[in-house]
Structures are given as C-alpha cells and as structure tokens.
Amino acid sequence: MAAGIKDKVAILGMGCSRFGERWNDNAEDLMIEAYVEALADAGIEKSSIDAAWFGTGIEEEHVGKSAVPLSMALRLPNIPVTRVENYCASGSEAFRGAVYAVASGACDIALALGVEKLKDTGYGGLPQRNRGSVNDLFWANASAPGSFAQLASAYSAKHGVNKDDMKRAMAHISVKSHDNGSRNPKAHLRNKINEEKVMNAPMIAEPLGLFDCCGVSDGSACAIVTTPEIAKSLGKKDLVTVKAMQLSASNGTEAQHNSWDGSHFVTTRAAANRAYKEAGISKPRDQISLFEVHDCFSITEFVTMEDLFISEEGNAVNDVMNGFYDADGKIPCQIDGGLKCFGHPIGASGLRMIYEMYLQMQGRAGERQRQDEPVFGMTHNLGGFPHQNVCSITIVGKEGA
Amino acid sequence: MEVGILAYGGYIPQSRLQRSEIANAHTWFNPGLKGLAKGERAMANWDEDSVTMAVEAARDCLTELDREQISAVYMASTSFPFMDRQNAGIVADALNLNSSLQTLDFASSQRAGSAGLATALQVAKGGSGPILYTTAEKRSTKAASPLELTSGDGAAAFLVGQGKVIARLLGSHTEAVDFVDHFRGEGEAYDYSWEERWIRDEGYLKIVPAAVEALLSKSGVAAEDITTFCFPVAARGVAAMLAKKIGLPESAVADNLQANCGETGTAHSMVMLAHALENSKPGDKILVASFGQGSDALLFEVTEEIKSLPPRKGVSGYLARRYAETNYNKFLAFHDLINLERGIRAETDKKTGLTTLYRNKGMTQAMIGGKCSKCGTAQFPKSNMCVNENCGEIGTQEDYSFAERISKVNSFTADRLTYSPDPPAYYGMIQFEEGGRLMSDFTDISPETDIKVGMPMRMMFRVKDYDNKRGFRRYFWKATPADASNKGE
The missing domain is CATH 2.40.50 (OB fold (Dihydrolipoamide Acetyltransferase, E2P))
Structure with a gap:
C-alpha cells in the first residue's frame, strides 16, 4: 500500500467568509473575503502561490464553468488553476488537489478555494435542475431531502428502531448543532432551537421536517498549504498537518444491486477504513478529538456516526441521546454549527469544515473552543444520494500525532 | 373459420371524483347540474393519458397469454396524446412487442371505439395472428359542463382473432350518418354540443335501432334472445327506451357504469363490453351498439372457452381498486382548468432529446434491463458491465424485462x-x-x-x-x- 499523505503537507493559512444569504455579494466577493483572510493567516504574498484549485458545484447558478472565475477574482498571476466538481465533496476535492500537488513536490505552496452562490434561484432549497439527458428519462423525481429521508425508513426497518425514537434522535442532532452555531459569528443560522420545535416543524420529505434539513446559503472558504519544512521556514509553529484524505465513489452497487439495504453509506465506510489506516488511527472512538460531518440532513449525520465507526451499528440513537456528540460530549460533532447552521454552499462546505478543525487545533475557535486539547480532527462530505454518491474524508491533526 | 374475442381486459383509474363536489362548485352558476350530482366519476391521475390507460387495459387483457403471436395493435381514442406520432405504436412498445407488427390509430368519433373492434374482427377473418385492440379516453371537458360530470376516464382491450374465442362474432352492422350532435374542430380543446332532447329523439332513437335491426336481421338472431345490451350513452333511460323500441328484453339492458365510473368517451362501448364479458356465461348473446355519426352494432355469443380464460382484474377489478376523491380542485389542476401557481421549481425544462429517447427506448418504454449471462445477476438499467462486484463481466448483458x-x-x-x-x-x-x-x-x-x-x-x-x-x-x-x-x- 502507498505510504499515504500523513504529515507530508501542512496548512499554512485558512480563511472563511461569513456564510448566509449574501444578497448583495457576488461569488467573487465571497471568494475574495475567504482569500484575504487565508493569505493574511499564511503570511505570504500572492506571488508565492504556485497553483490553485477551485471547487464549486452548481456553477450554472453563479460563476459558470472552468477555473477562470477564480483566477480572475483573485487576479492570480497566470498560474495553473483547476476547477473541480464532485457533488458536495467539491470543496474537499479542491483541497485534495492542492495537498497532492504539494506532496508531489510539483508545488511549494498551493491554494484551494471553494465557493457557492445559491441564493439567486428565487426559492428556498437547492436549485431544481436536470440530471443529465439519459438520467432524466428514468431517475425518480427526487430532491435531496427526499433521497436522504429514505435512510430513516430503511434504518428503522433494519434495526427495529421505532419512528418516534428516530425522530427524537434526529431532533437532538439539530438542536445540538444550533446550540453550537449560536456561538459562531460566521454561521448563517445562529438561533437556538428545541426538540419540540424540530419535531413539530412542517414536513419536507417524510420523516424530515424543516429543522432536519440544513440551510441553503452563500459562502466561500480557502486553504493555503505547503510542506511542513516550508511552513517552519516561514516561522510557523505547532503545525496542523494533513493525516489522511480519502475519497470513495459509488459504482452502482447500491443503486442497482440488491446487496445494499439502504440504511447506511457504503462509500463512507470504505473511505473511513482507508482514512483511519492512512492516519494511523486504530480506535477512532478513542482517538478522534472532533469531527465535522456532512449533516445536510439530521438523518445523514445520524447514520454517519455509525459509518465512521464511532458509534456501533444500531447504537447511534443511544450515543446521540446521551450527548456523546454534543459540544461538551466525548467527541463533539459539528462544533461550529455544521451544515445545519452554515448552510451548504456546495463548493465551500468541505473547506469550511477543515477551517474549523484548523482553528480548534490552534486554539483559535473563540467562544466555541474545545477545552480538551484536540489532536485529530476529521471532516466528512457526502455528495449525491444515499444510493449513488461520493464520500470524502479528511483527517488533520497536530504534526507528529 | 369463426372469429371473435380471445381475451378481454379493462382499466379504470383509481381516483373517483365525487360528482357532488363538482356540483357544489358550480350550481351557483348552473343549478341544473344538481341533477347530475349523484355518484362518482373515474379520474385519471396526472400522469395518465389515453395511451397509459390503454397499456394497462392491454396488460390486463394479456394476463398469462402469449404476446409473441400478436400481429397488430390498434388503438381508438378521441383524446390521443399525440396528433402525429402513432399512439398504438407507443402501446405496442410499452408491451415490449416485436416490431413485425401492424399498428393503427382510430380517431375522430365517439364511434371510433366500436369501429376499431369491428375493423379488427374483419382483419382477423383474413387469418393473421391475434390482433390486440385497445381503446381509451381521457376527455377534456370545460368546468361546469354536464360532460364534466357524466364523463369518466378508462380503457378496454381485446385480443381478437380465430381459434379459441371466448365470444364469437355473430355479426356486425354499421349505419354511417353525419348527424352532428357535438363536434370538436381543429385546434379546439373542448366539445361543442347541441340540445340533448334533439340528440335523443332524432339521434339515439332513430339511428341506433336502424343499425341494430339490420344486424339482427343479418345474423338471424331474435331481439328477445339477446342476453346483454351494451349501449354506452350516459343520458338516463335511453338504453331502456332503445331496448323497448327494438324489442330487447328489459333485463338485457346493461349497467352503463354511470354511477361508479362515468362515460369513458369513445372507449365506453368497449368498457361495457369487457364488463359484460366478465359477468357472462357460455351461450350469452351480447349486443353492443355505439353512437357517433351513425352507429355500429356488434353481436357476440359467449363460448365455453370463457371458462378457461386465466383470471384477470377486468373492469370490475379496477372499479374495486378505488379511492374516493373529494377535492375537485385537484381535478381542475390536473386538467389545467385553473391557473395554479406551481412555483419556480416547476419551470425546469423537460426537453427530451429524441436521439436520447430512441437509443434508450427499450429502457424507458418497455422497462428492459439486463441480465448477466455469466452470473445471472439482473440489473436496471442495462449496461455493458455487470453490476455484481464478484462478476463485472463485460458484454454479457441480455435483455431482461422488468415491467411485469x-x-x-x-x-x-x-x-x-x-x-x-x-x-x-x-x-x-x-x-x-x-x-x-x-x-x-x-x-x-x-x-x-x-x-x-x-x-x-x-x-x-x-x-x-x-x-x-x-x-x-x-x-x-x-x-x-x-x-x-x-x-x-
């Protein structure tokens, strides 16, 4: 097996725009906001950046195709810029491109930036759009909530968990994330909610109510990466390095073969196994300090707790209800408020998650700073549908951990 | 060799709109509608049209029967989804029939439903393979029109040919009279109708007896020997008046399904025929007559073979598959009779690439997937690499139909x-x-x-x-x- 990415690349600087309904800003304005913070944090000049990766999902709603929009927005000096799109993992994919470029020795310093400007559709929720000329002939008329909602029916049937217990555990997840988001000045939704409010909210796609769904917002996040040696030469201490970057894409088994029961993510399990191995983590429940998962819907976060091998299969309800994942629990999940409170500007989300892990590792997370010193922080993106998707997992941590 | 009906099938959509709800909405404008407010009418779902209903009736008709020998597919309707694209061809495709097939649409009259069957029977005399004949209607009606209350959506299908007929054709006769009781001109969405009393007295009661009497005289069957008389018109009491006038037994007058279905337009004489066959016994003589710019009359005698026809849902089975719809607004919305705010999400362009469709026609219209000849795994859609992770063989996918x-x-x-x-x-x-x-x-x-x-x-x-x-x-x-x-x- 390949040696992997562990400790080969360090984060030099990061930035993140305020997420929200940025009615008066174009995607370019959001990009610059994230970039300015990242560049200042890195303490370098623009001219030191050797290459850039640009992550965005639904480009037809804002910047259009190619990497040119990033290069133009940041006035990059004609360096290589690559646009990546891989559903909701687009931001993490941009990061992976930059990290691999540095690890390969092709670049000393590389930039990854993700952005999405979703609030120009005229309605709530993700843009309704076509799925491809052949897919449109036979794909179900499925929205994102409707696709993910089905995890609940399959999970309940498999594990014999009754609907009410599921719904309450899902509600706890959303309440927890709103608590966390209320302490984050960059989050879109900063109000606290309670379980009753979640349970009684209007139904979006059964059993997901309004508060089981993450917000939709505009936002951008940016990372600048380099080798640990260069980072140190630039005066950086207590480096946060990349421990693992894994991606797993569905191959049609879940969608077309009867071996999948619909209650979990095949890709997440595959990516998690490889990521832990790459990071040298053998007991994730004991070793992961913090994590951000792709809580596009409460049910996604719920089953992901098991697919990342933190909760035992069939036991997520107990862990969730016991507060294991709360900000003051054993392993806080979405300590920044998650997609739930940040919304999900597709290209930005993966980098926004890494940004929080980076801040927490450095003790810079302000009011929501985890007091037990974090060692390993994990992020997870899940793009597509439970039956055909991409999953990306990134683990960052203290250098040498 | 005798020709006749080899099998029958029916289809009535699940929703039954309560006529009282239609009347409640409109009696302020037309109090006369109160007289039609009883019972319920079959209401097609938003995703149903005459082609989809014809397919369901045909599937019902072909229950446990061989589809390989079918030599033709005909369809009759006055509410075809396509004016230029053969609708019977879509039906044939959905049934996954081979392309060595004659297909034909019958249209433009409330008599098309019976004319199609009469034609199919004529063709069958030539000794071709069985002909699948379907007819369906999803009539567009104006809000608050009597037709909105009396109509229903539905379909029927028959397999017609020689051999083990369940009902042999004793004879048929057509009177063609350009009697315009209603019409729908080019580019018009709705019918324009003349006074009902005139239609009854000069139309039904004069033209239909002429056709029936000619048929009876040709086939040498006495009027009093008719077991069942199917006359599809919704107008109350007309079938009984006709029976009396022609001399048919009063007991022969078949239920026109006005109470629980409504008149399914040009398909209705055939829906009634399918319904009559469901309830028939060998020896029964079933007379069907239609009305529309003249009248077709067909006479059948039920044979012993009906006892060996595999069980099917039929019109009765689909009538029993029922949900009472009390929301008339839904009907209006389905038929675009109100300007509903559908939201921006409804604006998504649903353009179909005709090249894309043709290339994937088996997948979309016949629901053909694949089955790996190496490991036996079935998959949908078919693709040229087996989905089984332990197989993954390339080029081993054989056509495998999922529809049934x-x-x-x-x-x-x-x-x-x-x-x-x-x-x-x-x-x-x-x-x-x-x-x-x-x-x-x-x-x-x-x-x-x-x-x-x-x-x-x-x-x-x-x-x-x-x-x-x-x-x-x-x-x-x-x-x-x-x-x-x-x-x-």
Whole structure:
C-alpha cells in the first residue's frame, strides 16, 4: 500500500467568509473575503502561490464553468488553476488537489478555494435542475431531502428502531448543532432551537421536517498549504498537518444491486477504513478529538456516526441521546454549527469544515473552543444520494500525532 | 373459420371524483347540474393519458397469454396524446412487442371505439395472428359542463382473432350518418354540443335501432334472445327506451357504469363490453351498439372457452381498486382548468432529446434491463458491465424485462420539496424479487395507502414528464402497491 499523505503537507493559512444569504455579494466577493483572510493567516504574498484549485458545484447558478472565475477574482498571476466538481465533496476535492500537488513536490505552496452562490434561484432549497439527458428519462423525481429521508425508513426497518425514537434522535442532532452555531459569528443560522420545535416543524420529505434539513446559503472558504519544512521556514509553529484524505465513489452497487439495504453509506465506510489506516488511527472512538460531518440532513449525520465507526451499528440513537456528540460530549460533532447552521454552499462546505478543525487545533475557535486539547480532527462530505454518491474524508491533526 | 374475442381486459383509474363536489362548485352558476350530482366519476391521475390507460387495459387483457403471436395493435381514442406520432405504436412498445407488427390509430368519433373492434374482427377473418385492440379516453371537458360530470376516464382491450374465442362474432352492422350532435374542430380543446332532447329523439332513437335491426336481421338472431345490451350513452333511460323500441328484453339492458365510473368517451362501448364479458356465461348473446355519426352494432355469443380464460382484474377489478376523491380542485389542476401557481421549481425544462429517447427506448418504454449471462445477476438499467462486484463481466448483458415483475419497497419517502403536479412526490428504492432494483417514482398513492418497507409493488406505465413548451411527454414505469390492484384476481 502507498505510504499515504500523513504529515507530508501542512496548512499554512485558512480563511472563511461569513456564510448566509449574501444578497448583495457576488461569488467573487465571497471568494475574495475567504482569500484575504487565508493569505493574511499564511503570511505570504500572492506571488508565492504556485497553483490553485477551485471547487464549486452548481456553477450554472453563479460563476459558470472552468477555473477562470477564480483566477480572475483573485487576479492570480497566470498560474495553473483547476476547477473541480464532485457533488458536495467539491470543496474537499479542491483541497485534495492542492495537498497532492504539494506532496508531489510539483508545488511549494498551493491554494484551494471553494465557493457557492445559491441564493439567486428565487426559492428556498437547492436549485431544481436536470440530471443529465439519459438520467432524466428514468431517475425518480427526487430532491435531496427526499433521497436522504429514505435512510430513516430503511434504518428503522433494519434495526427495529421505532419512528418516534428516530425522530427524537434526529431532533437532538439539530438542536445540538444550533446550540453550537449560536456561538459562531460566521454561521448563517445562529438561533437556538428545541426538540419540540424540530419535531413539530412542517414536513419536507417524510420523516424530515424543516429543522432536519440544513440551510441553503452563500459562502466561500480557502486553504493555503505547503510542506511542513516550508511552513517552519516561514516561522510557523505547532503545525496542523494533513493525516489522511480519502475519497470513495459509488459504482452502482447500491443503486442497482440488491446487496445494499439502504440504511447506511457504503462509500463512507470504505473511505473511513482507508482514512483511519492512512492516519494511523486504530480506535477512532478513542482517538478522534472532533469531527465535522456532512449533516445536510439530521438523518445523514445520524447514520454517519455509525459509518465512521464511532458509534456501533444500531447504537447511534443511544450515543446521540446521551450527548456523546454534543459540544461538551466525548467527541463533539459539528462544533461550529455544521451544515445545519452554515448552510451548504456546495463548493465551500468541505473547506469550511477543515477551517474549523484548523482553528480548534490552534486554539483559535473563540467562544466555541474545545477545552480538551484536540489532536485529530476529521471532516466528512457526502455528495449525491444515499444510493449513488461520493464520500470524502479528511483527517488533520497536530504534526507528529 | 369463426372469429371473435380471445381475451378481454379493462382499466379504470383509481381516483373517483365525487360528482357532488363538482356540483357544489358550480350550481351557483348552473343549478341544473344538481341533477347530475349523484355518484362518482373515474379520474385519471396526472400522469395518465389515453395511451397509459390503454397499456394497462392491454396488460390486463394479456394476463398469462402469449404476446409473441400478436400481429397488430390498434388503438381508438378521441383524446390521443399525440396528433402525429402513432399512439398504438407507443402501446405496442410499452408491451415490449416485436416490431413485425401492424399498428393503427382510430380517431375522430365517439364511434371510433366500436369501429376499431369491428375493423379488427374483419382483419382477423383474413387469418393473421391475434390482433390486440385497445381503446381509451381521457376527455377534456370545460368546468361546469354536464360532460364534466357524466364523463369518466378508462380503457378496454381485446385480443381478437380465430381459434379459441371466448365470444364469437355473430355479426356486425354499421349505419354511417353525419348527424352532428357535438363536434370538436381543429385546434379546439373542448366539445361543442347541441340540445340533448334533439340528440335523443332524432339521434339515439332513430339511428341506433336502424343499425341494430339490420344486424339482427343479418345474423338471424331474435331481439328477445339477446342476453346483454351494451349501449354506452350516459343520458338516463335511453338504453331502456332503445331496448323497448327494438324489442330487447328489459333485463338485457346493461349497467352503463354511470354511477361508479362515468362515460369513458369513445372507449365506453368497449368498457361495457369487457364488463359484460366478465359477468357472462357460455351461450350469452351480447349486443353492443355505439353512437357517433351513425352507429355500429356488434353481436357476440359467449363460448365455453370463457371458462378457461386465466383470471384477470377486468373492469370490475379496477372499479374495486378505488379511492374516493373529494377535492375537485385537484381535478381542475390536473386538467389545467385553473391557473395554479406551481412555483419556480416547476419551470425546469423537460426537453427530451429524441436521439436520447430512441437509443434508450427499450429502457424507458418497455422497462428492459439486463441480465448477466455469466452470473445471472439482473440489473436496471442495462449496461455493458455487470453490476455484481464478484462478476463485472463485460458484454454479457441480455435483455431482461422488468415491467411485469413484482418488487418490494426497500426505502421510501413522501417529498414536498421537489416539484410534482400532485405533491407530495412519493418515491423509493424498490427491489425486484428475482434481482434488480430501482430508485423509482411511485404512483397512485392515495391518502389511504400505508406504505411500508417490504410492501409488494407492481410497475405501471405512466407519463414521466410533460414538456409543455414543446407539447411532448415522455413515459416511464412507476411503482404502485401491488395488493391494491389485485382485487379482481
């Protein structure tokens, strides 16, 4: 097996725009906001950046195709810029491109930036759009909530968990994330909610109510990466390095073969196994300090707790209800408020998650700073549908951990 | 050699709009509608049209019968979804029939339904393979028109030919009279009708007896020997008046299904014939007469073979598969009779690439998937690499039809976010018993349906999307609870 990415690349600087309904800003304005913070944090000049990766999902709603929009927005000096799109993992994919470029020795310093400007559709929720000329002939008329909602029916049937217990555990997840988001000045939704409010909210796609769904917002996040040696030469201490970057894409088994029961993510399990191995983590429940998962819907976060091998299969309800994942629990999940409170500007989300892990590792997370010193922080993106998707997992941590 | 009907099938949509709800909405304007406010009318779902209903009736007709020998597919309707694209051809495709086939549409008259059958019987005398004859109607009617109350949506199908006929043709006769009781001109959406009393006295009561009497005289059957008289017109008492005038036994007058279905337009004489066959016994003589610019009259005698016809749902089975719809606004919305705010999500362009469709026609219209000749794994859609992770063989996929297979629900939801003409949109992962699965739209989920993981589902041919910008529509198969549609079996 390949040696992997562990400790080969360090984060030099990061930035993140305020997420929200940025009615008066174009995607370019959001990009610059994230970039300015990242560049200042890195303490370098623009001219030191050797290459850039640009992550965005639904480009037809804002910047259009190619990497040119990033290069133009940041006035990059004609360096290589690559646009990546891989559903909701687009931001993490941009990061992976930059990290691999540095690890390969092709670049000393590389930039990854993700952005999405979703609030120009005229309605709530993700843009309704076509799925491809052949897919449109036979794909179900499925929205994102409707696709993910089905995890609940399959999970309940498999594990014999009754609907009410599921719904309450899902509600706890959303309440927890709103608590966390209320302490984050960059989050879109900063109000606290309670379980009753979640349970009684209007139904979006059964059993997901309004508060089981993450917000939709505009936002951008940016990372600048380099080798640990260069980072140190630039005066950086207590480096946060990349421990693992894994991606797993569905191959049609879940969608077309009867071996999948619909209650979990095949890709997440595959990516998690490889990521832990790459990071040298053998007991994730004991070793992961913090994590951000792709809580596009409460049910996604719920089953992901098991697919990342933190909760035992069939036991997520107990862990969730016991507060294991709360900000003051054993392993806080979405300590920044998650997609739930940040919304999900597709290209930005993966980098926004890494940004929080980076801040927490450095003790810079302000009011929501985890007091037990974090060692390993994990992020997870899940793009597509439970039956055909991409999953990306990134683990960052203290250098040498 | 004698010709006749080899098999029959019927289809009535599940929703039954309560006529009292229509009347309640409109008696302020036309108090006369109160007289039509009894009972219920069959109401097609938003994703049904005359082609999809014809397909269901045909599937019912072909229950446990061989499709290989079918030599022609005819369809009659005055509400065809396509003016230029053969509708019978879509039916044939959905039934996965081979292309060595004669296909033909019959249209433009309330008599098309019976004329199509008469023609099919004539052709069958030539000794070709069995002919599949279908007829369906989803009539467009103006709000508050009497026709809106008396009409219903539905379909019938017959396999016609020689050999083991369940009903032999004793004779047929047509009177062609250009009597214009109503018409629908080019580019018009709705019928324009003349006074009912004139239609009854000068139309029904003069033209139909002429056709029936000529038929009886030709076939040498006495009027009093008729067991069942199918006359499709909704107007009250007309069939009984005709029977009296012609000398048919009063008991022969068949139920015109006005109470629980409504008049299914040009298909209705055939829906009534299918219904009559369901309730018949060998030796029965069934007389069918229609009305529309003249009258067709056909006479059948039921044979012993009817006892060996495999059981089917028939009109009765589908009448029993019923949900009482009390929301007239839904009917108005389905028929675009109100300017509903559908939201920006409804604006998505539903353009179909005709090249894309033709290339994938087997997948979309016949629901053909693949089966690996090496490992036996079935998959949908068919692709040239086996989905079985332990196989993955290339080029081993053989055509494998999913349309008639039963599946079970693996997961599901009711989605209120995505645009659907009838929210919430129900869909879920269905898993076929013999292998293969699909994230599938569900259809005909009524408020009384309690969907559960593990629930058996069957596929139905439906409209997938309407492209209103270009007047096209694409079809695909959707899952519906199997139990609810099996009542007639």
